[in-house]
Amino acid sequence: MPDAILKLSKLNAFYGDFQALYDVDLNVNEGEVLAIIGANGAGKTTLLRSISGLIGNDPAQVTFRGTSIGAERPDVVARMGLAMVPEGRQLFPSLSVEENLMIGGRVNRKGPWTLRKVYDLFPILEERKAQASTSLSGGQQQMVAIGRALMSNPELIMFDEISLGLAPVIIRDIYAALPGIVGGGMSAVIVEQDITKALAVSSRVYCLQEGRVSLEGKSGAVSRDDIARAYFGVE
Amino acid sequence: MDFVNAVVQGTLLGGLYALFAAGLSLIFGVMRLVNIAHGDLIVLAAYLGLTTTVALGVHPLVALVVVVPAMAGIGYVLQRCVLNHTLGDDILPPLLVTFGLSVIIQNALLEGYSADPQKMDAGALETASVALGPLSLGVLPLLTFAIAVAVIAGLQWTFYRTPLGRAFRATSDNQDIAQLMGLNKRHVFGLAMALALAVTAVAGILLGIRTSFDPSVGGGRLIFGFEAVIIGGLGNLWGTLVGGVILGVAQTVGATINPGWQLLAGHIAFLVILAVRPNGLFPRISA
Numbered sequence: 001m002p003d004a005i006l007k008l009s010k011l012n013a014f015y016g017d018f019q020a021l022y023d024v025d026l027n028v029n030e031g032e033v034l035a036i037i038g039a040n041g042a043g044k045t046t047l048l049r050s051i052s053g054l055i056g057n058d059p060a061q062v063t064f065r066g067t068s069i070g071a072e073r074p075d076v077v078a079r080m081g082l083a084m085v086p087e088g089r090q091l092f093p094s095l096s097v098e099e100n101l102m103i104g105g106r107v108n109r110k111g112p113w114t115l116r117k118v119y120d121l122f123p124i125l126e127e128r129k130a131q132a133s134t135s136l137s138g139g140q141q142q143m144v145a146i147g148r149a150l151m152s153n154p155e156l157i158m159f160d161e162i163s164l165g166l167a168p169v170i171i172r173d174i175y176a177a178l179p180g181i182v183g184g185g186m187s188a189v190i191v192e193q194d195i196t197k198a199l200a201v202s203s204r205v206y207c208l209q210e211g212r213v214s215l216e217g218k219s220g221a222v223s224r225d226d227i228a229r230a231y232f233g234v235e
Numbered sequence: 236m237d238f239v240n241a242v243v244q245g246t247l248l249g250g251l252y253a254l255f256a257a258g259l260s261l262i263f264g265v266m267r268l269v270n271i272a273h274g275d276l277i278v279l280a281a282y283l284g285l286t287t288t289v290a291l292g293v294h295p296l297v298a299l300v301v302v303v304p305a306m307a308g309i310g311y312v313l314q315r316c317v318l319n320h321t322l323g324d325d326i327l328p329p330l331l332v333t334f335g336l337s338v339i340i341q342n343a344l345l346e347g348y349s350a351d352p353q354k355m356d357a358g359a360l361e362t363a364s365v366a367l368g369p370l371s372l373g374v375l376p377l378l379t380f381a382i383a384v385a386v387i388a389g390l391q392w393t394f395y396r397t398p399l400g401r402a403f404r405a406t407s408d409n410q411d412i413a414q415l416m417g418l419n420k421r422h423v424f425g426l427a428m429a430l431a432l433a434v435t436a437v438a439g440i441l442l443g444i445r446t447s448f449d450p451s452v453g454g455g456r457l458i459f460g461f462e463a464v465i466i467g468g469l470g471n472l473w474g475t476l477v478g479g480v481i482l483g484v485a486q487t488v489g490a491t492i493n494p495g496w497q498l499l500a501g502h503i504a505f506l507v508i509l510a511v512r513p514n515g516l517f518p519r520i521s522a
Contacts, residue, residue, distance in 0.1 A: 055413055074414035086414050092408040095401060103405050106398065107417035152417065 005156055006051065006082075006158050011061045011070075013050045020046040022211045028156060032178050033178075033188045035179045035219060036204035039231055042208040044191045045087055046159050052084050053077040065158070078213075079107050083154035087191075088159040089145040091133040097130040099142050104151030108138075112184055119145035121177060139170030146174070150181065150228025157182070158189040163197065177203060195227060209233050240370055243486050247372070247485030249463075250380030251445065253476040254438035255456050256463035257387060264470045265403045265427040266322060268329045272336040274457030276432060278307050278488070279340055280439025281448050285353055287321050292465040293445050295355040303436040314425040335518040337453065344450035349463030352447040361444065379441050383479070386434055393430070394472070403427055448482035468515030477516060481508070 006028040014019040020043045021189040028034050038044050049055045050064055062070040069077050083104075089112035091100050101118055119126040122143040128136060133144055143161065149157055171194070178201055182188045192198035199205060199219045207215035207230035215222065215230030242362040266418060272275075280302055287298040317336075321328040394400035406413040406423045414420055443457065443502050463482050467474030482501050489500020508516065 052415070055458055073419065075417045075419045078415055078417040084410060086415070090409055090412045092405045094404040094408050099404075102398075103401050103413075103416050104419075106402070148416070155521070158244070221302050 004028065005030050006189075007063045008047075008051070009063070011050060011057060013046050013055050013057055014053075015046065015109070020211050023051065024208075024211075024213055026206055026213065028050070028187055028189055029204075031185050031187055032204060033182055033190060034200045035205040035228070036189060036191045036208060037066075037193075037198050037199035037205060037231065038208035038214075041210075043161060043211040044208055044212075046104075048084060048160050048189070048191060051077075051158065052082060072176065077154060079109070081109060081153070081155035082158070083149035083152045084147045084158045085142075085145045085160060085162065087164060089138075089141045091141055091144055091148070093132065093134045095133060096130055097125055097133050097136065098146055100133050101147050101151050103123070104148035107152040107154040113150040113153050115151070116118060118150060119124055121150075121180060122147060137170075139173065140165060140175050142170070142174060146177075146181070156187045156189065158191070160191045162190065163194055164190060169198070207231055236369060236456045237491050238488065241487040243370055243372065244376065245381045245484030245487035246480050247483070247503030248487060249476070250376070250383035251438065251441055251479070252459045252463045252482050253383045253479030254379075254386060254434065254441065254499070255460035256467075256479055257383075257438065257472065257473045258391060258438070260461045260467075260470070260472060260475045261390065261431045261434070261459075263464070264425060265327070265407050266424050267328075267407075268318065268322065270431075271330060271457065272340060272453075273333075273435070273460060274453030274455065275340040275344075276306070276435050276453075277338045277439045277442060277456045277460075278310075278344065278448055278450060278453040280432075280436040281355070281443035282344055282348055282353070283436075284393040285348075286354055286442040288355055289468050295357050295440055298355075299437065299440055302440060306432040306436035306439075307429040310430075310435075311425045313432075314428035315421060318428065319424055328366035341450050348450065349374050350449055350451070353443070354438045354447040355440070355443040357444040361384045365478045366371040373442075375444060379445070382437060382441065383476060386437060387476050390430075390434070391472050398454075399426065436461065459501070465515055466508050468507060468518035471515075471517045471521035474515060474517035 004027040006027040006109055008024055011024040024047065036044055036047065036052040046055065050057055053072050054064045057070040059071040064080055064082060067120065095103065101115055123149060124140055125143055128140065133141065136144065162174060175197060190198060190202060202219045205217060206213055207221060207227060209230060215226055236328045259270060262268050262270050262398060285303045285306055286294055288295050288303045315333065318329065359374055364371045365374060390439045393402060402418050402423050405416065406418060406420050410420050459482060463478035464475055466481050467478030481504060485504035486497045486501040490497035
C-alpha cells in the first residue's frame, strides 16, 4: 500500500529472552486512526515500544515514511515525527505542567501545535501551568501527556491505554477532544482496552492475541463475535 | 574570640568543600552515578592549572580560562566513550569503572608530575587579607566562598530556568520517556558530566592556590565532597553549600580545640548528621 505512513513487516520483538511479538504485519495509512485492541499481555505495549525505538529490532521490521527505523534510537524516531502518549501518563515529576509541555516541543518540528494551541484545547492546563505535574488529577495529567506529545508536531501519534485508570466522565472528555487532535491530517494509533471506544474513533482495527495479529478489519465492519474470538482465542 | 574566628574561617573553607561537592551532586542527581574518581579529577584540574600557569606564565585564576573548557571537554568525552557504557540497572559497574579511573588518573599524574608536592603561585592574593573588626579574613578564602555561591547559584539557575536544565531533570526523572521527547540521553549525560567537570576545574584551581597538592590527595577531597553532599541532602545544591559550610566549620572548630582533631571533627559532624537525619538536612522531596 503506497500511502502507508508506518509499516511493520514480520516484527518479532523480545523482552530479554521472552518473545512478545511474532511476525506482526501492520500498516498505518496516512491520516487514519488505527485502533489496536487485545487482552493484557497480548503485546500491545511492546508493539508501541518497538515502533518508538525503546525496543531495538531489525531495521527493516519497522519503516516510517519508507525509512527503516527498526534499529533507530527513540530520540531519532521522535525527531522524525513519531510521538507517543505513554501508558500511565508518565509525566516528569520534577517539571511543572508548562515545563512538561515545553520539553515535548524540544524536538522543534514545524507545525500547528504550540503552547498556545495546547492551552486552547485544554484550558485547565493554562490555569495550572506552574503547578507540579504530579499535583494534577489523573485526567488533567492525561491532558498534559497528550499536549506534551502534540508539542512535537508529530505526523503519527500513538496513544497507549489512554483511558486507563480514569473516571468515565474524564474519558468521555478526552475522547471528545480527539477529533480536534487528529483532524489536521495527523495519523494516530490508539491502543485501548475499551473496545467500544476504540471502534468508535478508529477507521480500522487490529486485534493482538499472544503476540500475533488475530484480527484485522474496518472498525465498522467487524462483528462482536469476531472480536470475541480474536480477543480471547476461543471458538 | 578564637571560636568566632574558627566559625568564620570554617564557613569560608566550606565554600571550597561545596565546590568539591557540587559536581558530585550534579552527576548523581542527573544519572545516579557515584563518581569515585571525582577527587582525582579535582587534582587533575589542579595539575592542568599548574601546567597552564607555568607554560603561559599567567596567574592561576587566569588559567581557569583554559582549564574549565579543558575539563568540560574531558568530561564530555569520558562520559560518551566510557561512563555511558557502564550505566544501567546495576549500580556496581559505574562504581568499579570510576574506581579504576581513579587509579589510572593517580598513576598517570605520578608518572607525569612525580610525587613531589606542587603549589600554584597566586602572588599577593595568597596572603592578602581584610580586617573585619577583630577578625582578619583572607581575600582568597573570601573569593573562594563568593565563587562557590556564584557557581551554585549558576547551577541552580541552569537546572531550573534553562532548556538544558529541563533536559537534565526530565532525563533524571525517566530516561525512556525523555528519549521519546527527542532527548538523546547519552548526549544529555555527556553535557551533565561536562558541566560537573567544569565546576571541578574551578575547585581544582582554588585547591591548588590554597594548599600544596600531590597525585595522592584526591581521595581526601572525594570524602569531603561526599560528606558535604550527604549532610546537605542529596540532589539539593544549596543544601550542598550548607553541607560544605558545616563540614568546614566542624573542621576549623575541631582544630581550634586541638590541632590534631581537624579531620576527626569533620567526620564526627558528618556521622552525627547521618545518624540524626539519614537523608541529610535538606533532602529534595522526591515524587
